[in-house]
Amino acid sequence: MNAKKHTPLSLHGLRLLFPPLATLGILFLTEWIARGSLTGETFTQYIFPHAEAYLLAWAMLFLSWLAVDWLTRFAPLATLLAAVLGCAPAAVNFYTLQLRGEPFLPWDLMQVSEAAGVAAAAGIHIQTSMVVSIVIIVLLVAVSFFLYRGRQKLNWKPRVAGFLASAAATCGLLFGVFLQPAVTQAIGIVPDAWMQDRYYRYYGVITSFLTNLTNLEISKPEGYSEEAVNEILDDTEAAQKYSTAPLYPGSYGATTSADETAKKPTIIYVMDESYWDVSELEQYGFQFDTDVSANLHALQQTSASGRAYSPSFGGGTCDVEFEALTGYSASFLPNGSKPYQQHVTKPMFSLPNYLKLTQGYQTAAVHCFWAKYWSRDTAYPNLGFDTFLSLEQMTHVNKVRRHYWTSGLVTDDSMADQIIQQYEKMKTSSDAPVFLHAVTMQNHTNYNKDNYPDDVRVKVTEHPAGLKASTIGALEDFATGIRDADAMLGKLTQYFSQVDEPVILVFWGDHYNPIDSNYDVFTSSGYASDSSADPRLHQTTLLMWSNYTDKPVDLGTIAAYDISPVMMNLYGLEQPLYFQLLNRQLQVADRANTRGTVMNLDGTTTQTPSSLQESWSQKHWLLQYDLMFGKGYALSRMGMESLNSTQTGE
Structure with a gap:
């Protein structure tokens, strides 16, 4: 029992x-x-x-x-x-x-x-x-x-x-x-x-x-109203009448009279995957068997160059792209959110929309990956792109780096061809000026020496002691991608230097990545710390070149959201009031205010913004909220009233 x-x-x-x-x-x-x-x-x-x-x-x-x-x-x-x-x-x-x-x-x-x-x-x-x-x-x-x-x-x-x-x-x-x-x-x-x-x-x-x-959730900024928006824009408009020093005194826009500057040039944007000038490591105990950035270094002598402060590290490409195309800061959005997927769900102010609606530009985007990734297929039309050429439509492209990606990634060389072909197609189909934005994929993480054969891969000939063989191999993989990106930059500038019209080319990297499984490349050399929040790991290489001026300009470091305002300022293009505000902020408050780190005007960084910097940040967010989520009061002030019908409640 x-x-x-x-x-x-x-x-x-x-x-x-x-x-x-x-x-x-x-x-x-x-x-x-x-x-x-x-x-x-x-x-x-x-x-x-x-x-x-x-x-x-x-x-x-x-x-x-x-x-x-x-x-x-x-x-x-x-x-x-x-x-x-x-x-x-x-x-x-x-x-x-x-x-x-x-x-x-x-x-x-x-x-x-x-x-x-x-x-x-x-x-x-x-x-x-x-x-x-x-x-x-x-x-x-x-x-x-x-x-x-x-x-x-x-x-x-x-x-x-x-x-x-x-x-x-x-x-x-x-x-x-x-x-x-x-x-x-x-x-x-x-x-x-x-x-x-x-x-x-x-x-x-x-x-x-x-x-x-x-x-x-998105919280409305305190004091948001039509009066508050107009007050900021009135101040911005009035500031243009004052005789102040130019943002970049030696630039084409600052040294050429307004009636002589090139009007409505072709504008080419190229955001290169994981790009930064890896030859900088040669000052930190590394040596490569070739000059991986020969074209970049030559172009820096006749172009505007500096660094773009990226909101991302190790991923989040769309955050950087979003900032560069709009002037909006991803830092104002909820941590970890992805603008293209969550917030760019209706037509809104952006550089492509501004150029299209007020300057008569035709617009196109080129990306050598799937259209639906990061929801670009829905975000791009809302940003003002008429055409989107994605991997699905590409033919006769070369692919490399099949160790992780068995189907391969489209080379930067093939992307240069795609950019040129798309440009020629647009010029053939219309007399309207061209804005073309491209995003590459060749140098996407992860990195492994087996992604390239030995006779193709860049070799590391010297390095700090203690690095694992896998880390050296990963660095060689990465450096090979940088060399190929540099070759693409050379190919594009050579082509556009010969076209019979003014062209601006803006070329930058979206973010840094860990190389191999951690930060050893950065820490062993003293290049940066082992923190993804290290400001050194958020300043990617930035170049602004044109075929009608050879004035070298030191851009310093600017936030990714300032890429478009600075481009328009450098070349004397007609700027929307929102971009004028961002250029003023860049001149009087800070170089970047991103993810809790403020870069001061002298290049130092802090996590505690001054009252002046905080005031400018609040203005930035109030206008960004108005244009992204609010009533769109600022649109009529920038000649973009047609977007007002898409703006919904506060």
Whole structure:
């Protein structure tokens, strides 16, 4: 008799233990899939120091399991759904990290199917961690089937009560903890404005994803009104009448009378993937077997050159592109949000729209990756691009770097050809002036020496001691891409120097990346620190060249959102009032105010802006809010009234 009682008690105990233990196992599988590996270092450096984040994630999985089980009284389904809840986002996270260097964010839900197609095209395959996880999940489902078989049936009342209780607890956890920044910060989950990849490494996929849901809200700036907008624009307009020193005294625009400057030149933008002048490392103990930036260095003698302060590191290309095309600062938007996916959802002020609506330009964008990636296919028309040539329409392009991307990435040389062909097509079809914006892909992370054969790859001939062979190989891969980008720059400037019309070419890099698995290239040489927030790792190379002036100009460092205002200022082009405001800010307040770091006029940086800098930042945000989210009061002041019909409420 005792034996008969003992067995049910043991079974009951196993049934009580299974849900918490199974969901804990699923949590570990989730992190294994998301990271690609789960080592002792993962636990000691990330999981254990941030245990509260993983306990919250486990509680979410456990409560979800209970809710489904109470509702269905079918434990295998509860186990399966808990596994899908954890492991499916983890798999997506792994792929997005491989594709773009950033993790799976809530707003990516708008294009999951497109991302899956991109992953397949990029040659990203199922990983060992995923295969093993599937096997373990199948085993857990089978165990739950046999463990709960023959369980006492319940009528609907206790089932509904159990479901409501567990569902209420789940909602309480979601809305009372995950979506309450004050609560999550109080328990040690600190927002990371710089690098979502690091945020996910620290706090795990589930907690990071759910806490990012709070980043969807846009708060109206204090004092926003039509009167406030007009006051700022009136001051900006009045300032143009004052006799003040030019922003760049030696520039073409400052030294040429307004009636003699080139009107409506062709404007070419090229944002080169991960580009910065890697030959700078030769001042820090590295040597390469070739001059990787020969064209850049020659062009700097007859062009405007400096650095663009990027809002991104290791990913977030669209943030930089968004800033350069609009003058809007991504720093005013919620941390981790992606403007193209969330905010550029209707026609709005931008350089392409301004040129098209007020200057009669024809506009086109060229990008050698899939049109839907970063939602460019929907964002570009809203920014004013008439045409978008993406990878789907490209033919006869060369591809390289197949170690990670089995289908290869389009070379910068082929991109130069695509840019030239698109320009010629536009000139043939219309007499209207041309604005053409291009984004490359050849030098996208990740880096490995096997991406190029030995007889093609740039070689590192000297380097600081202590660097791993894989790091040197990764640097050679990266430097090869920089050499090829430099060749593209030479090819484009050679072509456009010969066309019979004025042309401006703006060429810059979107962001720095870690080279290999960490910051060793930067730290071993003293080039920069091991922090992605280091200002040194946010200043990419910037060049503004034209075929009708050879005046060298030192741009210094400017924010990425100042690229278009400065370009128009340098060449004496008619600027919208919004750009005039940004150029004034650049002249009197700061060189950049990005992601919590302010670059002062003298090039030093601080995290504590002065009252003057804060005042200018507030003006910037108020106008940006008006143009992106508000009533669009400023549009009529800039000759863009036609966009007003697309602006909705405050």
